[in-house]
Amino acid sequence: MDKIIVGLKRVVDYNVRVQVRSDGSGVETDGVKMSINPFDEIALEEALRIREAGNANEVIAVSIGSADAQQQLRTGLAMGADRAILVAVDQDLDPLSVARVFQAIAAKENAGLVMLGKQAIDGDNSQVAQMLAALWDRPQATFASGVSIEGDTARVVREVDAGLETIEVDLPAVISVDLRLNEPRYVKLPDIMKAKKKPLDEIALSDLGVEAAPKVRELSYAPPAARQRGIMVDDVAGLVAALKDKGLV
Amino acid sequence: MARILIVAEHDGSDLNPSTAKCVSCAAAIDGAEIDVVVLAANVADIAAKAAEIAGIARVLTVERAENENAVAAILAPQVAALAGDYAYVFGPSTTFGRDLMPRVAALLGVNQVSDIMSVEGSHTFKRPIYAGNAIVTVEAPPDTVLIATVRVASWPTAAAGGSAPVEAASADTELPVHTRYIGLESAASDRPDLQTAATVVAGGRAFGSEENFQLLYALADTLGAGVGASRAAVDAGYCANDMQVGQTGKIIAPDLYIAIGISGAIQHLTGIKDAGTIVAINKDEEAPIFEVADIGLAGDLNSAVPELTNALSK
Structure with a gap:
């Protein structure tokens, strides 16, 4: 195949303990560390490995968001993506609109594969890959923990509730990746320098002819109901007694 | 009246308990009239089990050889074809539902509400974001079909003891051949299922x-x-x-x-x-x-x- 498109979403870093703003208007993101969505990083790593194995010619990193998302795209370029596209929007796009953006880019670039994280760790929606596959009328292989390219097909192992499912899909296809697919590489300083010279194109949503979909509106935010710290017991006998007391054993 | 279709999850022979949890969520919507659809290669046993869930109006069945395994690209056009009669289509937030439902939503040109924790109004729900560190109240557009997944851990299993009628439904759509199921590797265990064990x-x-x-x-x-x-x-x-x-x-x-x-x-x-x-x-x-x-x-x-x-x- 020629090109693989990888989506990189800018999200609050995995290690940040997220706080809801006291007025319930959203989640505090001011001064918070932002990173590539960890699942997207795994998607990029897999795309790079496919290219390095000689099964693709070019890896294109795509992000949709504000100009700040250039940071994440530069990181993606430093990891090894060949070029990057920033679709500039000044508001959060809903998953269906995001899928439409990827569809437009996949068509324009004549992509052989689109690889995305199985979910973004901010909205936890887990929708875009499946929606893109539907709009594009192509196969989807979600929650991938193993990918092998065999000519015009991909064999994908999927992490499903019942175990590990294997499917075979014709390319082009959309793959959403799970945690255990690979361990993303570390970026080295010379790669960061090199990445500065790689092309990063910025395009507007309107340039792609994408119409925003009817949105699921977010009305208010609240912290989750907190669980109270309970009792400590001294030994196993105390534990058994406490369980019996609650009628649990 | 709010007509709600629930896509049953099963492994080809047994109904998954996630289905009865979706029924509990659907029943929380005012004026709910709930149908469950079973898409399978052999529907009889699964449909009979679904019919026992209390509080549902009908069990619809779509029996096709292509439905032997749950492949989202194959099931989605059939669910989308049935969605026309409904205001809501729900599936579970298991890997089955998370794989399938967004594909259905996109075929219908609408967004999806993922992981419903609670029903606050006809189109208003609570759902977790940021790994559950925040709960957001969302409102879906009232003028389109509402596609959603139900966070199964938030809902009780609907009672058994029902006897809903089972009807064959027609979802005659062309199905893709670009996706082929190869197999499932499952760590065989006699222990209770992790997601439903007490x-x-x-x-x-x-x-x-x-x-x-x-x-x-x-x-x-x-x-x-x-x-x-x-x-x-x-x-x-x-x-x-x-x-x-x-x-x-x-x-x-x-x-x-x-x-x-x-x-x-x-x-x-x-x-x-x-x-x-x-x-x-x-x-x-x-x-x-x-x-x-x-x-x-x-x-x-x-x-x-x-x-x-x-x-x-x-």
């Missing part, structure tokens, strides 16, 4: 080895419990991937959850916060798991677990 015991990295996980299995078998694990234990290779509990694994809500040698990372706590009673056994008294545990025991699992198994088997 009691779950789970182990973390502190077990130190795959062999030492036997201590956990022995405790589970004494209690008749399902077995889970932290991401760290799965990554270390102590047990199968499908045992992972947490944000990116399974979200569970057993009556009793016993976390052993699990420190309690936020991503793990996300998967258990709806459990009835949480018990934690950990060597480290400062472990975050104790902040959410109803009963805590600071101690070495290598002695505590066999001792507990022994005490409970008497």
Whole structure:
């Protein structure tokens, strides 16, 4: 195949303990560390490995968001993506609109594969890959923990509730990746320098002819109901007694 | 009246309990009239089981050879074809529903509400974001069909004892051939299903080895419990991937959850916060798991677990 498109979403870093703003208007993101969505990083790593194995010619990193998302795209370029596209929007796009953006880019670039994280760790929606596959009328292989390219097909192992499912899909296809697919590489300083010279194109949503979909509106935010710290017991006998007391054993 | 279609989850022969949990969620919508659709190669047994769920109006069946395995690209056009008669189409937030429902939504040109925790109004719901560290109230557009997944850990299993009529439905659509099911590798186990077990015991990295996980299995078998694990234990290779509990694994809500040698990372706590009673056994008294545990025991699992198994088997 020629090109693989990888989506990189800018999200609050995995290690940040997220706080809801006291007025319930959203989640505090001011001064918070932002990173590539960890699942997207795994998607990029897999795309790079496919290219390095000689099964693709070019890896294109795509992000949709504000100009700040250039940071994440530069990181993606430093990891090894060949070029990057920033679709500039000044508001959060809903998953269906995001899928439409990827569809437009996949068509324009004549992509052989689109690889995305199985979910973004901010909205936890887990929708875009499946929606893109539907709009594009192509196969989807979600929650991938193993990918092998065999000519015009991909064999994908999927992490499903019942175990590990294997499917075979014709390319082009959309793959959403799970945690255990690979361990993303570390970026080295010379790669960061090199990445500065790689092309990063910025395009507007309107340039792609994408119409925003009817949105699921977010009305208010609240912290989750907190669980109270309970009792400590001294030994196993105390534990058994406490369980019996609650009628649990 | 609000007509709601629920897509039944099954493994080809048995109905998954997630279906009855979706029914509970659907029933929370005012004026709900609930149909369940079974798409399978052999629908009879599954449909008969679905018909026993109390509170549903009809069971629809779509029997086609192509529906032998749950392949989203094949099921989605059939569900989308049936959606025209409904104001809502729900599926479970299991890997089955999470794979299928967004594809249905996109075919219908609408967004999806993922992981409904509670119903606040006809189109208003609560759902978790940021690994459950925030709960957002969302409102879906009222003038289009509403596609959603139901967070199964938030809902009780709808009662049995119903006898809904079973009707064959027609979903004559062209099905793609670009996706082929090859097979499923499942760690065969006679233990209760992790997602629906009343009691779950789970182990973390502190077990130190795959062999030492036997201590956990022995405790589970004494209690008749399902077995889970932290991401760290799965990554270390102590047990199968499908045992992972947490944000990116399974979200569970057993009556009793016993976390052993699990420190309690936020991503793990996300998967258990709806459990009835949480018990934690950990060597480290400062472990975050104790902040959410109803009963805590600071101690070495290598002695505590066999001792507990022994005490409970008497």
